[in-house]
Amino acid sequence: MRQRGIPFGMGEMPLALALKSITEYKKTLKEVIPSTMGEPLLYSHFESLREFCFNQNIPLNLTTNGTFPNYLEFEKQKKLLQSCSDIKISLMGFSQEHFQNLMPGLTFENWKKNVSSYAQVRKELISNGESTATLSLQVTLNALNVYSIQDILEFASECQVSRIKWNLPVFLSLASDSYKVKYAISPDLYLELQEKIKTESERLSIQAKGSLFFEKETSLDCPFAKEVWIYPDGTKSHCPNPENRFGDSKQVSCKTCVMK
């Protein structure tokens, strides 16, 4: 919405459609990604969806903004950690100022408190053999947060976070030039960041992943060919390129795809 300058939404997927879709793919399904481009825990049928997947033995792969609406009590945290293969917590800045800028409405201190709390519960469940979920941070690198990389790594280490996905920012063709100037980081800096993050992650025993470490992919093959994205109205797509969904689909090309 911030890049488009106008809100975007397709409404909520009816629960019946979500369950029908999962059942349709059940034989080959490895996990369900309740997504996307919105806070999945605000889905009004989330608990029913979680329970259904848990009973079917299909793990959820969750990405949340760290507010954990309805899932901050211990019993709810436990249920979520037992239903997920991975919980990825998004991060765009590591200070209240950057939160206000890029994650408006969220409080940095609450975000940190929630991550620490989930990390603690996860540790207990893992030691009791009650969960195998990993906990990850998903950092969108941008010009404002590159100076906080060390702080992010130290915090992740304190919380015993399993891995950090360091993703490069993706700009829609509709985004204004001033937006790109404010948040983009130069390709020269990529190499510097790769090196620094790799070295520090090894020292702190945190896995470093994400598009910052992708090799340049030249083939036309889509790395997401085995995924299917189902929209709230039931339409399906194999292409998760945000330009296709939120920007100008005419600009999408597998040859120059930003997702690769």
Ligand code: SF4
């Ligand atoms: S545009 Fe990118 S994500 Fe979409 S189908 Fe092509 S390679 Fe895959």
